[in-house]
Amino acid sequence: MVREFKMPDVGEGLTEAEILKWYVQPGDTVTDGQVVCEVETAKAAVELPIPFDGVVGELKFPEGTTVDVGQVIISVNVAGEEPVAAAPAAAPVEEEAPTGRQPVLVGYGVAESSTKRRARKDAAPAANGTAAPPVVEQRPLAKPPxxxxxxxxGVDLATVIPSSPDGIITREDVHAAVAPAPAAPEVPVQAPAPAPVAAPPAAASYDAVRETRIPVKGVRKATAQAMVASKFTAPHVTEFVTVDVxxxxxxxxxxxxDKDMAGLRVNPLLMVAKALLVAIKRNPEVNAAWDEGADGKAEIVQKHYVNLGIAAATPRGLIVPNIKDAHAKTLPELAGALGELVATAREGKTSPAAMQGGTVTITNVGVFGIDTGTPILNPGESAILAMGAIKLQPWVHKGKVKPRHVTTLALSFDHRLVDGELGSKVLADVAAVLERPKRLLTWN
Structure with a gap:
């Protein structure tokens, strides 16, 4: 029989993904768990394994196509399986416990006959005493932004009517849901003569030889939306400090x-990361998030853990994976996690889970020879530290001008929950550790 594999939701709330590369072709034999293609979502590039054995029949979409979640992307001829005939409508069917293994992968669901969503517990029984069909809770379709x-x-998406034919709720639909209803126009005694309709403007044209238009999609599209939302939602403040490192x-x-650091990634970024973790430990209030709340009552969510984000430039755009529980890691453990994070990002293998749950972020613009910048907060975080280039400069040291390694740090923070005093203390502590790293022994 032919089994179909549909595009799964590989991240919470995603509605589409672009097929980057097929690893199989029609006629190839595939096994349960084998990666058949790589797709790019709004968060990352992800490899998709197929949940059954068989022979590839058809690839439904070519590489470079953006496919909606739930659409069939590949069909597989499965040997030794027969389609199950549907039971007559009038005959009751008794449920039997499954005797074989059902291939279930995270984000893929189970076989077509299984219930897709959890039924409501308060489903009323039918009149004949049998259980009524469960009421399926349909989650409104909308992208994360x-x-x-x-x-x-404060808009309940369940009450929003989507304007698009595919049923996906857009930003315009949300704004329309909160906009006041227009007042009913008064009916005039005599309708005025209709005004002449202006001709629509001509479509914009461009020189295809001297210009190139690139569709905004995938990671770059998600990044753009997130940065706009962050910049115009959180009031940004940026402070700077130049320090002798x-x-x-x-x-x-x-x-x-050091033999204990053999094989690990040891560089100035590692030391900046450790200095920031020490500063957060001394000023824990900075490690927080602002939550407006559905009822309009805003709250500051204090985080008692640090998921340290590291901004990484990749061919597909800027991504910010984070090191989980970075606050609890030793220096060698932090070095190992940082090296793995960077390597995975460069290979384009960062998973969506690795980019979720960040609390603070570091962006290293110094690798491009830039002195500093004014970084934009990663959505949902309260602070981001920019590390500038480390250069040999004339510096007054012990009363004399000497060549010293100097860098400039910039800390942007959400002024709703981090005031100038707190932000200044955090940045000053980072600078103090980098100026005299022996403070790690007493402050950590």
């Missing part, structure tokens, strides 16, 4: 020769 907008505006650079060289 639209869900965030609805939450900020000569001692830190010497420590980096010493750690590279």
């Amino acid at each position: 639209v869900r965030k907008l609805a939450k900020d505006l 000569t001692r830190t650079m010497k420590l980096v060289e010493e750690l590279k020769a």
Whole structure:
């Protein structure tokens, strides 16, 4: 028989994904769990394994096609399976416990005959005493930025009527749900003569030889939406400090020769990450998030853990995976996690889960030779630290001008929950650790 594999929702609330690459072709034999294609969602590139054995029959879409979640993307001829005939409508069917293994993968669901969603517990019984069919809870279709907008505006997506034919709720639909209803126009005694209708403007044209138009989609589209939402939702404040990191650079060289750090990624970014974690430990109020609340009562959510985000530039755009529970890691553990995070991002293998739940972020613009910047907050976080280039500069040290390794740090924070005093303390503590890294022994 022929079994069909549908595009799964590989991340919470995603509605579409682009097929980047097929790893199989019609006629190839596939096994349960084998990766058949790579897709790019609004969060990351993800490899999709198929949940059954068989021979590839047809690839439904070519590479580069954006496919909606739930659409069939590949068919497989499965040997030794026969289609199950439907039972007569009048005959009652008794449920039997499954005797074989059902292939179930995270985000894929189970076989077509299984219940897709959890039924309501308060389903009323039918008149003949048998259980009535369960009421299926349908989750409104909307992309993550639209869900965030609805939450900020206090709009229940279940009450919003989508305007698009595919049933996906847009930002315009959410705004329309909160806009006041227009007043009924008064009927004039005599209708005025209709005004002449202006001709629609001509479609914009461009020089195809001298210009290139690139569709905005995938990671870049999601990043753009998130940055706009963050910039115009959270009031940003950025502070700067220039610091002598000569001692830190010497420590980096010493750690590279340390046998306990053998094979690990040891660089200035590691030391900045450790310094930020120490600063957060000394000023825990900065590790928080602002929650408007569905009822309009805003709350500050204090995080007692640090998921440290590291901004990474990839061919598909900027992504921010994070190191889970970075606050609890030793320096070697932090170095190992940082090295793995960077390597995975460069290979384009970062999972959606690795980019969720971040609390604070570091962006290293210094690798591009940039002195500093004014970074935009990652949505849902309260602070982001920009690390500038480390350069040898003339610096007054012990009363004399000497060449020293100097860098500039910039800390952007959400002024709703981080005031100037708190932000200044955090940035000053980071600078103090980098200036005298021995403070790690007493402050950590």
